[in-house]
Amino acid sequence: MPSRTTGLSNILVALAAVCAGAVSACSTMSVPTLKVRGIDSYDLRQDQRALVIAVHPMTTQQEVQETFNIDLLDKGILPILLLAENRSASTSFILDRARIGIGAGDSGLSPSQRQQIGTSEAGEALVMSGSVLLSFPLIFAGSKMSSDASVVAHGIADKEFYSRTLDPGQRTHGVMYLRLAGGSARQGPYVLKLSPIDVDSSETMTFTFSITVMP
Numbered sequence: 001m002p003s004r005t006t007g008l009s010n011i012l013v014a015l016a017a018v019c020a021g022a023v024s025a026c027s028t029m030s031v032p033t034l035k036v037r038g039i040d041s042y043d044l045r046q047d048q049r050a051l052v053i054a055v056h057p058m059t060t061q062q063e064v065q066e067t068f069n070i071d072l073l074d075k076g077i078l079p080i081l082l083l084a085e086n087r088s089a090s091t092s093f094i095l096d097r098a099r100i101g102i103g104a105g106d107s108g109l110s111p112s113q114r115q116q117i118g119t120s121e122a123g124e125a126l127v128m129s130g131s132v133l134l135s136f137p138l139i140f141a142g143s144k145m146s147s148d149a150s151v152v153a154h155g156i157a158d159k160e161f162y163s164r165t166l167d168p169g170q171r172t173h174g175v176m177y178l179r180l181a182g183g184s185a186r187q188g189p190y191v192l193k194l195s196p197i198d199v200d201s202s203e204t205m206t207f208t209f210s211i212t213v214m215p
Contacts, residue, residue: 031155
């Protein structure tokens, strides 16, 4: 079984080449704006202790192309929009990208059952993360790219979800880039797990979402 470091390095190298070459023939382009709706409008949404988290997998070629100027799905990368809103009057929550993981789902479960899949053990999400969660700023460091490829790279990095502490009344959003099993984003189902930390109690919470990506 390849190590996490080796697997991630191979993915980064491959994607750097893809983004550097995929747009070389394009005319001058601009960075697309990430379109975000109100958090309550997303179907994949959960609320725990007044922390609301929603996820939106970008599963269509049109949406991905319009958002990033490149079809990441075709390269085996699934972009997932993550939104979080702290509706607590006093409690803060830590959202750590290292505590986000994805694994194979159980197709034998109903949608409602999949929503409840989870664990109180914080370590499970960490183990699942491995090499599937990509950090795009690292991909392009030191790379020589055309102006259009640089625009694509900037747009991808600019939209990325970063770790942060969400204080009362605050909200945040960003995109996670997940390399799925077999190098293809058109597979599934998958179980996405997030493990925020309640700052007041130091307890780890578990948010679990089932994601199905059609071929």
